[in-house]
Amino acid sequence: MPAALALSGLTKSFDRPVVRGVDLTIAGGEFYALLGPNGAGKTTILRMVAGLLKPDSGAISIFGIDALADPVAAKRLMAWVSDEPMVYDRLTPLEYLDFVAGLWQVEPDRARRTAHELIDWLGLAPYANDLCGGFSKGMLQKVALAGALVHDPRLIILDEPLTGLDAGSARQVKDVLRHKTEAGVTVIMTTHILEVAERMAERIGVIAEGRLIAEGTLAELRARIGRETTLEEIFLDLVARGSQAA
Ligand SMILES: Nc1ncnc2c1ncn2[C@@H]1O[C@H](COP(=O)(O)OP(=O)(O)OP(=O)(O)O)[C@@H](O)[C@H]1O
DSSP states (O other): OOOSEEEEEEEEESSSEEEEEEEEEEOTTOEEEEEOOTTSSHHHHHHHHTTSSOOSEEEEEETTEETTTOHHHHHHTEEEEOSSOOOOTTSOHHHHHHHHHHHTTOOHHHHHHHHHHHHHHTTOGGGTTSOGGGOOHHHHHHHHHHHHHTTOOSEEEEESTTTTOOHHHHHHHHHHHHHHHHTTOEEEEEOSOHHHHHHHOSEEEEEETTEEEEEEOHHHHHHHHTSOOOHHHHHHHHHHHHHHHO
16 A cells, blocks of 8 residues: 655745645645744745646655645645635525535535535534625635535645634644544644644654654653653654754
């Protein structure tokens, strides 16, 4: 069984190098959190995986598909959920999900079932027939998440999915992601909420200055630091060591 995601030697520069030779392998069904300081390159890595940015060099494989050579086949297997939700103002959540499912050519009955399931899970049922134009950012984030999941992707990539959500909405989103991993779906997400990474992720990767400076389970990261402490302490310690090494 090929890895859900395998990155090798991934690099990207803008006016300076931003992603500097990242190798990363995530197994099918894993929940992986990508942590790192602001500007570390996390979003840039994920945007390359999602096919929104072209790497300068390196390889991206999604369930064994070369995502650079066959981006359409790779995109069929994954969902990209950005931290800036893009939803059509003039559609209702149900219409939006129907539209997205149509783009993916999901069989209509199945699409409708999945759409209703996602809308229920995310607490959007009371607004399912209201125009998205009047929604708050948190509601739009949930509609965008539902839209990303309507074609039943096997790999879900989320950039800061919980930012700006109230406690109830954050719980709904976390429950959906948990439900998906229980069903064998792979999740990779960036977050600055260390408690979320600590509670939800099976493995954590730390990016600093464009490099993967550490990864492992929380216990493995703790062992690297050599003392029993919080993820926050581990994170700060690893990042400080990473910048010293660079
Ligand atoms: N399109 C772009 N053009 C020029 N520079 C960019 C572009 N996109 C990102 N950068 C730069 O690349 C660096 C890494 O950005 P990136 O968004 O990947 O970081 P991040 O780890 O996701 O940060 P944050 O936690 O703040 O979201 C930053 O210095 C950013 O300004």
